[in-house]
Every structure is written in structure tokens, then in C-alpha cells.
Amino acid sequence: MKLYLQMGHGMQTMCKDLSEAWGGATVILSPQNIHPTTKLLPFATSMRKVNGSVLFDPQLYAPRNYQKNLQKHDYWPQSDFTSIELGDCRELLTKLANINATLGSEAVILPSSIINRIDDRWGKIQGVIADQARQVAIDQRLLLTIALGKDVLSDDSQIESIILYAEHWDVNGVYIVCEHPERHYLVDKPIWVANLLSLVAGIKRLGKEVVVGYANHQMLPLALAKCDAIAAGNFLNVRWFQPEHFETTDNDDPSRRTTWYYCPQALSEFKVTYLDVAHRAGILGTMATPTQMENEYSRVLFGGAIPSSTNYKEGDSFKHYLHCLRIQSELASKSTYSETRNSQFAQLETAARILNGLHDERIKGQDRDFGEICDVNEAAVQIFDKEFGFAMAREW
């Protein structure tokens, strides 16, 4: 499973740096963060110079909402939203196909509105968008967006409906974004996670590509569903899908920023001040980045000095997270289904054991601590294994 970079605020230089360091990376461009449309090409060109490639997410999740940056794009609709929401959007799709052709995108991400309940109308609209896109983007690979509101993934019958509709869409793959339930960064509902696995596996079994956007390390089990790629970025708003992110409101409070360290073996992030606690307790080594993920961005934290006194900055934190997640994503896919499943369980058990030790010293990751989430993901993998395991193992 690959890691794509989900572009967020302040990520342009970071994307180029990471692509250079990794020998190539795919970035999902965010029109909200690069505007107007004419500025997209210079960035795409500069990505290509560092062996990178791009996808373009039109972010038409809620076209009626006012979003000051998205409005600056030529393709953004100024009227007749109803037609677009009902799939009658040939003109829009033509513009998007042209933008993607200019950028040299790997595929065209087709727009879709967020849906809170799957019904026949939605299935038909998705089909109409796919059909129209096939006519205007004849030679391009198409990824149809599936944008799910928070309740959809709680109901496995709705997931099955999506899979059955997807059978009939003439596209190469899908781009899934899903709102989390109860507004938590890490999802504490095993069924929700299991249903996301089912959705990905069901669509993969149709022979279509699947990219899950706005993801984070909790989505590593998606390797078990043969997911092609997950996409993550720097700030949390590009690591989980939040619909309000695509609307400009008067009360956009500036967020309080803290520098975090992602401990990949514990699947948890910690404020650097908690690394100081570990340093004092003599267990900082437990949190050090494993050799295979070691990197220049976080090395300074484990050089002997008090972590918070080092030059570890927010940008390093983001790059470290994405560097580790990229390696974890690639390592998550094994040569057989059972190896992949066993490695997921092993990873979760290891994380739980390490976190127990850290919690004993009162070192916790607050809302980014994976302690309770280990059980959630274990249960989700178990459910998935029972429901899809035999088929996935045969088709691996």
C-alpha cells in the first residue's frame, strides 16, 4: 500500500522535499491551498522535477458552501448548483479534464457531493458523472469520488449498496473520503473501521483501484483490503475528513499549535514535552524511531539532550510523521493475506505493550494516543477477517 501526500496548508515545499528524499511521491493537490488555477501548473512542474506526480482533488464536496479560496478557481461553479449536484455537469467535467491534462495528472478525480445516506438517487448520480466524464476525458484514467458523511460507515448494508453501485460505474477506481463519527481524530468504533475495510475490499474485488484520502495511521489495516494508497498530510485537517474544512466561516478560530512526535511502534503521537518526561524517566529509548524508519527530521530528539530543548520544529514533526507512515504503509502489505493479517495483529499488540509501559510512567498522547484504539483496530481486523478473509486470501 502506498502513501500519497494529501496537500494541506503550507505543504508545497514539504511535498517537494519529501519527493526528493523518497525518490518520488504522489501529491493530491488541494485547490483550497493553491489558487488561482494558474498556480497549479508551476507546482505540478516542480513536483515532476523531483520525480513526483500529482492528482487533483476538485474539492466539490459541498459546492453551495462559500469557501473563499475555492471560489477563485475557474472551474468552481458560480450558479446552477442543483444541476451539478444531480450529476448534470458536463461543462464542469470538461474543465476538470482540461486542468488534469495540463497538469499531467495520473488520473482525473471526479467530483462528488458528501452524502449522508446511500440511496438509488445517489447511485444513479454517481453513474451519470462517470458516464459524462468518460465522454469528455476519453483517454484519462478516472477515479470517482465517494464522499461519505459520518453515519454511512456505521451501516454495513449501505456499504454493500455502494459496492453494488460501483460495479456499474465505468471508472478505473475510486477516491474515498469519509467523515469520522463523533468528531474524533482516531475512530473508536470497530464497526466503522471494519466497514471501511469492507468498502475498500468490495471495490477492490471489482478490479478497481482504491485511494483513501484524508487518512492517518489508523488506516494501516486497509492494506488487508488491498487498498492501493492512503493519503495523509501535515495538519490533522488533512489526516481526517472534516466537511467544514471546505467552508469559510466568520468564526474560524486560529488553532493552537503544538509540536508532536509520532512514535511509529506505539502508533501514537506525543507532545514533545512528554518526551521530556520519558527522558527524565530513562525510557526515551523506548520511543526512539526504529532503525528502518530513522530519519533526519527526528534524530535530534534522541541525541541525549532534553527533547524540548532541541531544534525539533513543527515542520520536522510533519515530515517525520509522513516519512514513518510511508514506510509503515509499504510494510503493511505482505506477500499473502494471512501474513498481512498477522503483521497487523503483531503491530497492534506491540503498540499496546509499549503504550502500557509508557502509560505506567504517565506518558500519554492525549487525543492522539492509540491505547484504546489498538483494541478497536484489532476488533475491526477480526471482523473483516471473518467476513472477507477467505475471499481475500484466495484472490491475494
Place this chain on the structure above:
Amino acid sequence: MRDFKELEAELSNMVQIARGGQKVVYSATHPTYGSVVVKLFFKTDARSQREIDISADSDFDCVPKIHETGHVTYIGSDTLYVIEQRVEGEELRKRLDRGERFTLKKAVDFLEQGLSFIKELEDKNIVHRDIKPENIIVSTDSKIYFLDFGIARILGVPSLTKTEALVGPHTPGYAAPEQFNNLKSDIDSRADLFSIGVVTYECLSGKNPFREGATSHLDILQRTETITPVSFQIAGDTQQQFMGLLSSLMGKFPSRRPKDANQALNWLSAAKSTLQYEEAKQ
């Protein structure tokens, strides 16, 4: 139109073996066809006609052959009759009711025949929709025959069931959820894969996993949508591959089942290499 008595006169050893609301069925000996079954349909509705058409037009290996169809006057009414091959054997339901349980080898053989039949149906765009022990005859040489295309669906032709009907035609405990929920666009051969999985499971365990303990028809449907049949150890299924395949066939959603009968047959073929038949011990 000739009278039923004339037809009767051509036949010998005629014995009524079943009578329902739609038809009466006799066993008999025909001078040309030999051992036959004669069916008289009280009402020649579209469904009966489709059943006959499917059986007559399709040369299925495991469906009794139709020798002759026509109309006779039966109790004063124009009545459709069908003379078809009589399979020497016994209804699977009767064998199960007597407490017979399949060995692993027998279950594998049964499933293989069933999947091959579904593959033949797929080739003709037909979904049987009523695979159950009552519609299966096990012949004296262990070959299985499938009966009753009464609620079969030919994909791509107008449905005989009302689209707005809340519940589609089905037998509770054997029909897949998408079938009884009348989700017509979702119906394909995977509904038959579900049913053959349930029947095979019942042949091994003696229990229908959705009917067992159910209090009503609706209860069975709810169980079919919610219960995952218990996986149990079958002697000789060393790596649980056969049980894994049955569980996959019985997946509550089509997306969790094999994509088609051919894939299921391939999976069965792969599972067979892990099985150890211990007939003497079973």
C-alpha cells in the same frame, strides 16, 4: 384437444406423487420415454410457462429432461401438461429428515455438482432462486438433480415479480438477503451460491443455520440478515478450507461471496488439496 384420459391410457403404473395449489404430479411409465413424471398445471400462468420454457430450452446436465408438453382437458378445463424424465432417487429433504449427514467427501462432491449447475445457469443468464433440499433429488448413483424453476429469474427479461413488492419470491432459510428483500438489480448468480452454501452446510451439520431456533418466517429472514453461521470442525478439513468456502458462500452480502460459480469452483478445487477423506472413520 384430447382428454386427459387419452393421455392416461398411453401411460402405465400411474401414481399420484404430489398435489399442490398449482399442479398435480404423477409418476408413470411411458411406452417411448420409459420412467417419467407427468405434471398437470391447473393454471397456465406466466410463471409456469417460464418454468417449462427454461427446462425445455436448456439442456442442463442435472435437470430432468422434458420429453413432451401439450394441453389436455382435465376435469373440464384446458390444462397444460408436461412429461419429463423421472430420476430414480430420493428427495434430499427426505434423506436429511431421516438424519442422514454427509461425509466430507460426499459434501465436496455435492457442492461441486451444485456449483457446476450454477455455472451452467450463469451461462444462460438464469438465476434459479429456489435451491433447497426439497428441490434436489439425489439419484441412486449419487448424482444430484435440480427441480422447480418456478421462481427462476432470467436476467435481462422483464421480471414476473412486482417491483414494488416488499418481499421477493423466496424460501426462508435458503434465500439470500438481496433476494427476499426484492433488490432486483442486485440479484445474480451469487444468490444461488448463497443457497447452495446453506444446503451443503445443512447436509454436513443437519441444521439450517437460519431456521434453527427461529420462531417465525420473519424471524428466519432477520436471522439470515444478521447471523453468521457457526464454523465447525469437519473431520478431514485439515485447514478449515472447506468450511471457509462454505462461510464465504453464505456471506450475507454478495460482495463477500465468490464473484461467480467459476470462481467458487476454483476455490473448491484449491481447498480439495488440503482435505483428507477418512471415510472409514465417519
